[in-house]
Amino acid sequence: MTLTLVGLSHHVAPVELRERVALDPDAAKTLAAQFGDAVCLSTCNRTELYVDGATENEVVAALAELAGEPLDGVLYRLHEEAAALHLFRVAAGLDSLIPGEGEILGQVRSAYEAARPGALLDHVFRQALAVGKRVRTETAIGESPASVSSAAAALAAQVFGELQGKRVLLIGAGRIGELAASNLSARGAAIAFVANRTVDTARELAQRFGGEPIALSEIGSRLGEVDVVVSSTSAPDPVLAAADVPARRRRPLFFIDIAVPRDLDSAIAKLDGCFLYDIDDLEAVVAETLAGRRIEAARAEQLVADEAARFRAWRASLDVVPAIASLRARAEEIRTTELAKVDGRVTDDERRTLESVTSQILNKLLHLPTVRMKEAAISADGATYADAVRHLFGLEDER
């Protein structure tokens, strides 16, 4: 059993190349099946093949065929612990474009479940999934938002707490505004109104979110009915002046201005109970949270390194496990044979006592050699110890 990884990612391959080797789940499964025991992980940022047994050159050739050109300069080839460490980093989101992004863990899980791999790949992928989960629970790497739209929703939640029942006015039907609205909606807020220069576009978007389409001229009169305003029009002048915002006595009002040039009068930020964030503010918040993610990534790297060491110990123990099993089987065989010699000469109670005592003697006698062999395996002497045990106890035939 040898773990081999061949692949390319956004670190080394340009997008034109990555898109040629990017595979949908079915095609990835078919490709992996070509190599027997293999798992193919294919996302927009990477295509990687983890194989046990197949030759590296076969895998390289298959990927080059997909790409339609030789891939010598961009492919990485890793083996054993290095391959496992890479997979653990991928699952933890440490190899992603945005450190700690959570989607990759699901993609690793899907690739693993689609392949139904053998013992080695099964172990390393299970461990990778556990590492990915551990990194997310024991560090804050994935907690903060990594995009402008998710930061906008997180900021609204920082004002109101729960967004359940909060009402949103969406001004403009821009893509980024729609994304912000989706993020707010995912947190429980209701998109109550959609205002746009073109009413048909407003109606279409309002239908998607279950809101009411309104004209731009109605914005001011609706502000008393909402908690969050998201604006992303392409209007050259502001669409809302501070003077149009009614005084808030009971509830705060949170404005998100994602438009360039800005849609909302900057004086709104000075009004009591009003909070205003424009695109620059949101980008600054995102930059800060990404910096925080990078700090957490350093902690995550340590967790991943620990797991890689555990993988190495597990792999090393595989060298001695057959010898340990043979030794125990031989000892048990001798015990059973010798016990058979007293059959008919002892009572049932005496027989049970003999069974128990001889079992305990065997276990105590074999405990220390078993522990020592496993320790030796980790320090790379495992094969020597295993050979010595086989020779000393005459287990050669049981290899």
Added chain:
Amino acid sequence: VVEALFWPALLGYGEAAFAYASARTSRTATWGVRLGWLAQTALLVVQATRADGFPWSTWAGSLNLFVWLVVGAYLIWGCRPRFRLLGLSVMPLAALLFGIARLGGGTSAGTRSDYGNLFLILHVGLVLAAFAGFTLAAGLAGLYLWEERRLKGRATDILRLRVPPLGTLEQLTRRTILVSLPLLTLGLAIGIVRQRRDGGSFDALEGVTLLAWLLYGGLVLARPHGRRAALIALGGFALVIIARLALAGGHFA
């Protein structure tokens, strides 16, 4: 025994006062609060068993009890990671007041009291429990104003340095005051009834406490929101501090 309990309690509170400054050590801070509070609880039990009458009838003794109530109320929900900054404002105050209580002799055992147990338990206990609630409410209000300022100022680390949302802080401040106000009302009423019966005179401490009661009562009735509510809660707390520290001596005498 009293010494052996006082110092661990002060050490626990003191450790928490510093450890809450960093997110990495906030878990240690929480353990400091828990262990300190347990030590102080044991100290109060020892004081209660050795006292002749109500053991916290002096100004310093009541300060000791007040600190225990504040930390106890904080422990109910304040130990969650997002409330770390509340701990950073409450625990230094608790450690400081606990130290003052000791300097005033409020943590020693074997005290005597000239008043009946039941009256003091009800009057002192209720008023101090209310003050403890107002102290926590002030901490929450302070946190609200700080977070609101950061949101208004568009601080770039707003999502990195996590504190509870404004809505949650406002709601918790209001609820804490809603629970504390009836306790103060009852405690004050018992004190006033007793004073009338004994023919005592109205002192400055009672005046300031009544003023605080009016302020908090107004806050509950008028239901102001946001910044205004937080400022009123802090104003009420300023009166509590005056009552607790500046004016308490004469009243206890």
